[in-house]
Amino acid sequence: MSNLGQVLTLARWETKRSVALAGRNILPAAIILLILLGAATLISSQSGIHLQSNIYTVGTDDPEMAALLASDPRFTVYMGERFTLLRNRDAFDITVVRSAVYISATERGTAAAVALERVHDQYKNYLYSREEDLFAAYPLWIDLVPVMSELDFSAAESGTRVAAPPRRGPLTLPEGPVAFVPPPDPGIGMSVEDLRTGIIEAPDPALPIFRYTGYVSGSEATAPYKTPSQLSPPLPFDSIILVFMFIFPLYFIAQFFMMSIMNERIERQGEALLSAPVHPWVVICGKAIPYAIGMVIISAAIIIFIRGSPELILPLIPVMLFFLSSGLLIGLIARSFRELSFVSIFFSTCVTAYLFFPSIFANIHVISLISPLTLMVNSLQGEGFTAAEYVFSTSLFFVTSAVLFYAGATNFREERLFSHEPLTSKIIQFISSGISRAHPCASLFSLAMLTVPFVFMAQMMLLVLLFNLPMPLSLLLLLVAAAGVEEVAKSLGLYTIATRFPGFLTWKTLVAGSVVTALGFLVAEKLLLFVTISQIAESAFGTVLFSSLGLLYIPFLIHLAGILVTAAALKKGGPAAYLPGIMLATLVHCTCNLYLIRGWIW
Amino acid sequence: MVKGRHVSAVAKKDLRGLANEKTILFAILLQLFVAMFSSFLMVGLTAMYDPSSVAGYSRVQYPIGYSGVDSPLLEILESRSDLRVHQLELSTAVALLRDRQIAAVVYVPETAPEAEEPVKVSLFTIQNDIQTAVISQKIRESLITYEDYLRKVRSSRLSVEPTVLQFPETGANASFYEFVYGLLIPLLLFMPAIICAALVIDLITEEFQHHTLETLLATPVTFAEMVWGKVIACILLVPLQAGAWLVLLTANGIAIAGVPQILVHVLLASSALILLGALIALYYRERTAAQVIFSLAVVVLMIIVLAIPKNPFSSVVSLATGTSGPGEWGVLIVAAAVTAILCALTHLVASRNPV
Numbered sequence A: 001m002s003n004l005g006q007v008l009t010l011a012r013w014e015t016k017r018s019v020a021l022a023g024r025n026i027l028p029a030a031i032i033l034l035i036l037l038g039a040a041t042l043i044s045s046q047s048g049i050h051l052q053s054n055i056y057t058v059g060t061d062d063p064e065m066a067a068l069l070a071s072d073p074r075f076t077v078y079m080g081e082r083f084t085l086l087r088n089r090d091a092f093d094i095t096v097v098r099s100a101v102y103i104s105a106t107e108r109g110t111a112a113a114v115a116l117e118r119v120h121d122q123y124k125n126y127l128y129s130r131e132e133d134l135f136a137a138y139p140l141w142i143d144l145v146p147v148m149s150e151l152d153f154s155a156a157e158s159g160t161r162v163a164a165p166p167r168r169g170p171l172t173l174p175e176g177p178v179a180f181v182p183p184p185d186p187g188i189g190m191s192v193e194d195l196r197t198g199i200i201e202a203p204d205p206a207l208p209i210f211r212y213t214g215y216v217s218g219s220e221a222t223a224p225y226k227t228p229s230q231l232s233p234p235l236p237f238d239s240i241i242l243v244f245m246f247i248f249p250l251y252f253i254a255q256f257f258m259m260s261i262m263n264e265r266i267e268r269q270g271e272a273l274l275s276a277p278v279h280p281w282v283v284i285c286g287k288a289i290p291y292a293i294g295m296v297i298i299s300a301a302i303i304i305f306i307r308g309s310p311e312l313i314l315p316l317i318p319v320m321l322f323f324l325s326s327g328l329l330i331g332l333i334a335r336s337f338r339e340l341s342f343v344s345i346f347f348s349t350c351v352t353a354y355l356f357f358p359s360i361f362a363n364i365h366v367i368s369l370i371s372p373l374t375l376m377v378n379s380l381q382g383e384g385f386t387a388a389e390y391v392f393s394t395s396l397f398f399v400t401s402a403v404l405f406y407a408g409a410t411n412f413r414e415e416r417l418f419s420h421e422p423l424t425s426k427i428i429q430f431i432s433s434g435i436s437r438a439h440p441c442a443s444l445f446s447l448a449m450l451t452v453p454f455v456f457m458a459q460m461m462l463l464v465l466l467f468n469l470p471m472p473l474s475l476l477l478l479l480v481a482a483a484g485v486e487e488v489a490k491s492l493g494l495y496t497i498a499t500r501f502p503g504f505l506t507w508k509t510l511v512a513g514s515v516v517t518a519l520g521f522l523v524a525e526k527l528l529l530f531v532t533i534s535q536i537a538e539s540a541f542g543t544v545l546f547s548s549l550g551l552l553y554i555p556f557l558i559h560l561a562g563i564l565v566t567a568a569a570l571k572k573g574g575p576a577a578y579l580p581g582i583m584l585a586t587l588v589h590c591t592c593n594l595y596l597i598r599g600w601i602w
Numbered sequence B: 001m002v003k004g005r006h007v008s009a010v011a012k013k014d015l016r017g018l019a020n021e022k023t024i025l026f027a028i029l030l031q032l033f034v035a036m037f038s039s040f041l042m043v044g045l046t047a048m049y050d051p052s053s054v055a056g057y058s059r060v061q062y063p064i065g066y067s068g069v070d071s072p073l074l075e076i077l078e079s080r081s082d083l084r085v086h087q088l089e090l091s092t093a094v095a096l097l098r099d100r101q102i103a104a105v106v107y108v109p110e111t112a113p114e115a116e117e118p119v120k121v122s123l124f125t126i127q128n129d130i131q132t133a134v135i136s137q138k139i140r141e142s143l144i145t146y147e148d149y150l151r152k153v154r155s156s157r158l159s160v161e162p163t164v165l166q167f168p169e170t171g172a173n174a175s176f177y178e179f180v181y182g183l184l185i186p187l188l189l190f191m192p193a194i195i196c197a198a199l200v201i202d203l204i205t206e207e208f209q210h211h212t213l214e215t216l217l218a219t220p221v222t223f224a225e226m227v228w229g230k231v232i233a234c235i236l237l238v239p240l241q242a243g244a245w246l247v248l249l250t251a252n253g254i255a256i257a258g259v260p261q262i263l264v265h266v267l268l269a270s271s272a273l274i275l276l277g278a279l280i281a282l283y284y285r286e287r288t289a290a291q292v293i294f295s296l297a298v299v300v301l302m303i304i305v306l307a308i309p310k311n312p313f314s315s316v317v318s319l320a321t322g323t324s325g326p327g328e329w330g331v332l333i334v335a336a337a338v339t340a341i342l343c344a345l346t347h348l349v350a351s352r353n354p355v
Helices: A003-047 A063-070 A082-087 A107-128 A192-201 A210-217 A237-268 A271-275 A280-305 A310-333 A337-360 A366-370 A372-380 A387-410 A423-432 A440-466 A471-500 A507-537 A540-545 A553-601 B004-021 B023-049 B072-078 B090-098 B130-153 B177-209 B213-218 B223-251 B259-284 B287-307 B312-321 B327-351
Strands: A056-060 A075-079 A094-097 A100-103 A140-147 B062-068 B083-087 B104-108 B119-126
Touching (some): A003 A280, A056 A063, A094 A107, A140 B130, A237 A337, A237 A372, A237 B287, A280 A387, A310 A337, A337 B023, A337 B177, A366 A387, A423 A471, A471 A553, B062 B130, B072 B104, B104 B130, B177 B287, B213 B223, B223 B327, B312 B327
Parallel strands (some): A056 A094, A140 B119
């Protein structure tokens, strides 16, 4: 039988088994729960979400104001006579007497005032939008004109601060003729009623969750002109909804896959599968394919449901692969169900964060492109994405998934599947199967190369995390954290050797191992940089992360120094000296990097 | 009859297992991770919506271009200390914007303030740039002031006069109060409950699927004692984790009132959730099915519970903000009753012979 045929047979078995399991046990209860879910959503849409009920107290003498505020569940409203209220105004968060607002001097008072202002704005909008003369109620309309800046992506400042610091001093007027910009037409060119429905239907910016309904029904009002109060920065709620809609189903299916792998290991059930004359690759593909198909079907269904464009599936594919490959590895590593749960919850939180947080800035910053979700946000907003952007934001996912699948396949054998060892030693075992004793140098070289995509992912995460902190601090933290991540990744191979085959580690092999590790790391780093990161690499942050685009021997020496420090610590003090060794190596690495970039940062 | 000694022996065994596998470390890591990202979210979003909140920005002046006819908007913009207005010809202004010498360009047409037609102001900004978000927020405030001015000019044409509210100038900023107290705190405090309920499912189904149950029942420990031991081990973890959160939040300068009552609320709600998890695990005896059904059930429960005007989540919010009333005691009583019913149900199921 051909490999493909074997894969398909296994896939069929797997489907049969999981469908049988689902049909027998889960389906009836799941259907009842789904019906209940529908009912619950209905109830909640009737009564609203009661999370922040009655957190503010208001005293007022105006019945109209009292009625207005009572409609908002956040307020507890007390009606009273004017002077009594004023005398006791410390008892309330806000007191409204004869249109004057008194705010108690607490944090809650200030928050209550903000809430009151929003409610009042809504009320004004409600009245104004029903005015006969709309242009008296809304006399000012804003036409937003986006301008492309040539400096956009590559400007050194664009990655450095929340907002690039403006230049001081007088403007330098452009020399020679500038491109003529015709003055915009003062006319509005739209019927009054169209504008009016635009205002009435436009979601209130104070309640961003309403944009969600716009997405699902596919009829988001995109009025060409906005009133000043509608001008607010893009809110991240689209991304939250996207995560809920697309990523959670993927996560659930990955759980099934993880469990299917784990089940093979319980009570040596997978013995039969292992004794079959098929390659581990075939087994893994066969087991993974049904789940991958399930993921694609569910995602496609959601895309059809929200009437999105078919290209939305493209950014999801690397995410699916990543979920499946890591599910495979977690299923292979976990000792018990609780470990499986905790590791998978932890892991999926990390991945969700990696996907979600950059996409908050989808409309704002190029950094956001490191998450495939950003491509989806852009596509949903009708902008689409280019092939280059696709490569940029998905390549890390593709490469890491491939590495994880590879690690799973090489370790899919009896002594790994049925042993129960602590997490860290299991991981070390897994790595050790990648180290050949006949060609240790070649193994270390390729191992170092394979860790690079993970290092990039971790560093990207750090970049997103830290780029909001004030400038010198964020750079410094990034520098230290990035160096630490690199040192840990580089040391994995030598640490494995030191713990698994301690006799192998002589001073000579140590130096040789360090050299090939540093070399492998450098080669992979440059390769990956070349493909993907060039956009970010040009900002100041990129310089810190990948500080060595120009000369090659300097980064090599830095990498070598770091790994030598760790290796020497391991040789001298054994595994106990690993942590101090890493710290020292990080320090060395940072110092070198600081020296390198000093020239233009300070 | 359930013997306390046996129950505590099982509970100890499971807690020791957790400690050995260091799985609890992952739970704590998870909490820290979420906390880290929440703070990221806070800093990042605060900076986005209110740039002056980030130190060092308050004195920064953003240069902007103004072109078109003179209008009150020019004065409004010029009166702001954080904007520096340059009057420029439109084409030059846009060229300077492309060159990033100015942050935005405002163009005002010749429409008179009292005209029939609306005034259509064009706002040129750089696409795809974080600075645009900051600058639009600043210009927005000026535009709202200008809108109020225009409305006043045209007020004779309006049919209704909305009530006016006069807000005092406070300068204090509390834009994240609701986010922290109304969303973050309940979310973080109830996360341990969900984690622990998932844990009890793992602990119970593991005994079935690894066939360790027979061995366990050969000892003097009964099945019911085994179940209670596991439930209690999980319930014990809740105040630990929730307490850790309260400490972390307080360390971050978020004052939380009514901590003891909050812990009682969290404990009762988590106990109910853990018992529900145990019941589902006892029914399915298989991890995948039990976890899937439990996750679905949690979603349904959350939606229903949040639809009730007074619920454990809103109680925690009220208690944390210090606005709690007698309603919270009612919630507590109902939660206690539900937990008691689930206790009885669990005991009933666990008392039956499992084999």
